[in-house]
Amino acid sequence: MKINRQDVETVALLSRLEMTPEELEAYAVQLNAILEYADILNKLDTKGVEPTAHVLPLKNVMRPDEVKPSLPRELALANAPEAEDGYFKVPKIMEG
């Protein structure tokens, strides 16, 4: 077993997902199958092999530091589930 129900619960929390007990069971089975399949990677000796996070040899793409028009506030807020006085509104994040 690569990943048990308990692990899935932890990963779900880290992923900010809420799961029913049935979902936790089902995902444990499915993620296990995928991770077991991924085990074949361990057949390869990759000692000393550079990782490729990105195929292009691009580094630090810069542009001149010039002020340009930005998205108007009303457009930036247009899709907000809740907004007030020009700000995004969220549930209380602190006690008191």
Add this chain to the structure above:
Amino acid sequence: MELFKHTAHALHDMLQSKQISAVELTNAVFARTDAVEPKLRSYITETREQALAQAAAVDNKIARGEQIAPLAGIPGALKDNICTKGVKTTCASRILANFVPPYDATVVDKLAAQDAVLVGKTNCDEFAMGGSTENSGFFITRNPWDTDRVPGGSSGGSAAAVTAGQAIWALGSDTGGSIRQPAAYCGNVGLKPTYGRVSRYGLVAYASSLDQIGPFAKDVTDCALVLNAIAGHDAKDSTSINAAAPDYTKALVQDVKGLKIGLPKEYFAAGIQPEVAAAIQKAVDQLVAMGAEVREVSLPHTEYALPAYYLIAPAEASSNLARYDGVGFGHRASGSDIIDMYKKSRSEGFGPEVKRRVMLGTYALSSGYYDAYYLKALQVRTLVKQDFDKAFAEVDVLIAPTAPTTAFKIGELSDPLAMYLQDICTIPVNLAGLPGISIPCGFAQGLPVGMQIIGKPLAEATIIQAAYAFEQANDYHTRFAPLGEG
């Protein structure tokens, strides 16, 4: 022949010579959609009013005697993960069901500069995660060749729309085969450009190091025209290649003399439907008869590409999709505190495949597993890329099946891992960032078979030329799906 059956290049000539008007053409495409959409369901959103205004503007230009751009007045569709200002962009996800982008993707700007007519936003697997369009958060799309079958995915709506004449061309996005595989299943032409060739600005991110936008078209000529319209450097995408794009129509030459073709033996291994392998072999024999040379090559790490991809792509996805938190945009559920709000919003908004990949990626990136899974996968990615480098030292292009089988039945692949195996021939190309094109090369039990031609980085012209030479020697691209008979 009905207008929706013509290619973009034929329609361009008809528009410029005033045989037809752009408004007439656009209405013909709408009428076609009215007729077939109940069966296929290619579109999430249609933009008819806007399209007719764009078409009328093109007609005015023609009336003034102006020379119009190749795609001017030609109706096309966009996968619904490409941002359109003022037009809903949902990624086929309930979490973005009402999202209206405040800006256009760069490809949309470029198409507007050509006066292209945009008729709608097509269905796909949610956030482009899947290979059948069954993972759409809204509804499934059906294959025009057999409506009991999937159109492929994730860009299934774009593929079905082009095959059925609901659009003359379309854009999709390809992270692990999501343009090429549906093009193969629907019997049209689909091209994934070199990573960085087309700007990703405004493409909703799934796996940023793999995603690329590309065209669906009825033939290779149209594919070159759409690629011409969208390719090139973009300062808004820091991963865009800073080199001018050539005119890809110059590659529309019917000549493969001396072209060195490599057949990667691993792509013809067990699991490939025999009729698919036979169709590819027949096509290669034909190219050889036309003057190409062929040799077998080996990409020894092929079997490792798929598991590496299914760690890398979900890892990137888990990070990219963290932005859907119910704060700035998208669905928000009410919760007892902010964490509860995040969890409820995301759980209600995301479908099962997205949740599966977000969790898989979160796990692969989490403390204690990062080296064993994510880093290991990135090292394997290097080996996969080196395989291609070695092969391309000997040959100009690689030819392989696009997918191991023809289109499968809706509901047939219910196991996630079985579904992932459909990407076995396309995923390595994304890991290496290479260009690949799928063109129809035959039929098996009435379903189209796609041939994939893979090129060196930025060698889109080479694969287009090989594809064009093959296409012109055959008539597969002129056949209509059963729904295409009108």
